Amino acid sequence: MTRTKATIYGWLLLLPAFVLLVSFTHWPALATIHASFFTTPKGTRPAIYVGLENYEAMFDDPVFWQAVTNNLIYALGTIPVSVALAMLMAIWVNEKLAGQSWLRLAYFTPTVLPMIAVANIWLFFYTPDYGLIDQIAHAFGFGATNWLGNPDTVLYCLMVMTVWKEAGFFMIFYLAALQQLSPNLAEAAAIEGCGRWTFFRRVTLPLLMPTTLFVLVNAVIGAFRLVDHVIALTGGGPNNASQLLLSYIYDIAFRYWDTAYAATLTVVLLAALSGLALFQFLVLEKRIHYR
């Protein structure tokens, strides 16, 4: 084969993946950025270039700021808890105990369930009066609570459910990392008289840091990317109390059909997420890797 032929051959091999990536990832991304500088076309009226007007409107939009605040609370509440829980569960099920594989399976189950199914299960837990939580509350003499209907509790209800679903998933990564650690390390430490807590703090935790970074990046992206449960449980309500950024974008785009404003919000969300991921990989990576 000549050089040119080989080059053509190579490009042909790349073509299917290339076409898919361009048409479903790169092109829509560029189109979104483009659309954020125009008005939404309506009926016979075409889109008009408006510069940064959409972005200005966003800064003046109180619901946007509420969604940002909600999403930050949601992220700060769910990520540390689910990561810490995942690590604890992994350390626990990594030990030699009876029914170990059942325990692992039990912890992993929430992960394999689709979010909609999970939302339905928790919808039952949260139902006022008849739900699991209220039935338990009755047993202790408390009255009925409208968990999802109260703006003060609804966001925390979503957070509890998210931790329940995510922790098992992150546990798998920790479990894999723990099984890479040589049992000789623990034995060497035991001979030196190193207690469980010291061993965890001085050895296990530092050796799990690369996994923690990976899990954190995933958790951050997940906290801004998951939307199914909001739509299934609350639709963002009551009074936007459980509105997250993505559910707000969904509402703007598919309930109010303001595609230009939705595009603007999407660009901002993407920029923020890319920035976070870059920070985690570039800054934290340097401090974490021990090899």
Next chain:
Amino acid sequence: MSEIFIDGISRFWGPTRALEKVTFRVESGRFAVLLGPSGCGKSTLLRIIAGLDQASDGRIHIAGSDVTDMPPAKRGISMVFQSYALFPHLTVAQNICFGLEVRNVPTAERKKRLDEASELLGLTALLDRKPSQLSGGQQQRVALGRAIVAHAPVCLMDEPLSNLDAQLRQEMRLEIRELQRRLAITMLYVTHDQVEAMTMADQVILLNGGRVEQDGTPDALYGTPRTIFAARFLGTPPMNVINLSPEGAIEGSGGPPLADGRGDHAIGIRPEDIRVTAAGRIGARVETVEYLGADTLVGCRVGNQAVVARLPGRAGFSAGDGVSLDWPAERQHMFERSTGQRIDARNAT
């Protein structure tokens, strides 16, 4: 005083028997080698002594007290793992000092011991490196350093030199032995390398299939093996074990009787004890000649038995030559074939 006394230790995994009624004693300050083929239970025994594994039966005594139910840290031991078990995220210095830190040894004392150990092991220039930046031999020395700074009276080592090249292994053999003498450590050293056993040990405990086959000085094991297994395990090439006919002659040869024949006996003779001459007691035919430089291995056939002789320099024989073999009677060992036990009356030295 920090002697080790192993009292009837057994270890079973379901039907698998790893150790059976292992009993021996290592005097304080002595270098004992636990020797045996792969799978004979050496690591299992060492882990039980360290407290990392539980015996099914039997007791462990260290320095006069029963430590069988004590946690590893309370037994007054240090251990070097076959796989080094260094902490990959800690520097050499941190690895060596890990145990001291955990035990809250004061900083000044910690530094003193670290300097001492790193000087001794030639690690001074490497103290800030991570284990992944070290060669195998250097990692090995860090593992040794960790055991040394503990100042434990008893040290356990599990095949610590198995991953090193021949040159480094020889150097480390000398270093470890020198160190053990200087610090008067009671050492229990696991290996399946008989050269390590012969060169380093005050006492060799030979294990076979989870039992103690023989326990004695290297001299005793080499000079007066108690069983055919022990006779053939030490020495390269191993001792010739030659079956005798009921008349006491070498099986299949019409040669002279070498012992008063009483059924299933075998004689043992080390290759270096055999003389090959033109006219001797036993007629043989040369089958192979291997020239090793300093000496030559001559493989012969006598009757239906194979016999290897080790001769100095170039032997000057070639395959097919007819020769005769001879050896001094006091160098000859007698075994019972069915039990593998030594039956001549010579005492262990």
